[in-house]
Amino acid sequence: MAPDLPGSGGTRDPGRPLTLHDLVAHVVAAARDAGLDRFHVVGHSLGAVAATATAALHPDLVNSLTAHAGWARSDPQLVFQFALWQHLARTDPAAMARMMLLTAMGKEALRAWDRTTFAQVAAALTELLDGARDGLARQSAAGARTSTSPACSRTSPGVADHEGRRTPRPTRMNLGVYMTSGRLSAEAERAEPTVRNKGGPPFRFPE
Template sequence: MPSTTLRISGGTATVEYDITGTGPGLVLVHGTAATREQWGPLTEAVAGRFTVVAPDLSGSGGTTDHGGPVTLADLADEVLAAADHAGLDSFHLAGHSLGAAVATHIAGTRPERVRSLALHAGWVRTDTRMAAEFRYWLELLRVDAAYGTALFARAVPLMAFGPRYWEGVDAPAHEELVRALAGAIHGEGAARQTETDLAVDLRPLLGRIAAPTLVLASAHDRLIGAEQQQALRAGIAGARYAEIDAGHGAPGEDPAGFAAKLAAYLDERLTADREPTSAA
């Protein structure tokens, strides 16, 4: 896999990323405790029309760094470094959860780079209730690290999935999912990313975002409240709003439906880019 090294606060990071397809650039940013593999269904859906770049953030997958705290700005720099290394001067940009916060940061600090923006399960500022949840995650991860338990993996579906998952799964299938999550989640990296979640405050940047934006909410998101989605919509000029019938973890709960929602928006932006500008 390609990789690129950059300086972030606290040291250096070597960012590993996937590059797939051909066409205008599309950069995808994963959520807390996930990896670039989260974007497989969407990449498959659009790789015939976009050059898709999907990096691992610090704490995930093949990306390595100094092992200390990372800021939202650090993660944004990692994403931009991957885009630069892949030869993308400007690009469409989509993010999920923490990835949506990173994408919002990029669109607000480097608006000339972003051709369109899609934010799923993003938020403006970590409020008291969200902070309490993130601190609970950190406690679970500490216990898992100390005792070899899988409490965080067991909590993820409770936090992330909506009614449709619970109505369609039986106990053995659910336990299989928990085992898979426990094997996939890197506890130390998840904790570092959760610390970054705690510090999110994007209020100063929303008014600087110039790209056409889709705010995509999950109808059954128990982590990111509806008021956060509406604050994103209100704070970003011209932002559109849509919902998916899933919980916070829509990329895992309904991979095909999630990919279809974003692919439709991206194809619309691709068509808009190709339309000739009318003469003044």
């Protein structure tokens, strides 16, 4: 199950600034609506932040956590980046689409594309972003305000949103992949190929 976070897809929300607790509430509500008593949670980017907080706030519901490309805190570079995203999301979705293609895709994939592929993918992404201007801008604003401490750290003080509300530290972690200066962190580069729960048995993704 892949729920749309507030600001995405058909998910409705009050339209106010998003908080970390809003994102968690939607994840849990979607899981409960699907009849899930316990579940594995996986997240990418802002979804990784939401997934980490979900595991921290609801350890009774979450079997394991996989967080990809999340962040420990919104440093000045991230705040600057999210401000740019907010501006482009509201004013120039086409430029936003092209920037996302060049920064989110791997070099090998991009070098394998021809001009037609670039044009088609950029057009499709522009159409998608154009229909979600407000939501993407609000998610970008939430990203700038919301920070997590690295979930794998034993000394992690927990998670806080821009209102100062803190959550407990997650107690079980599958895999955390955090980015530093455009490269995988040293911890991620040293990670074993087999994903393991700290304090639990190996977890294998379903085929």
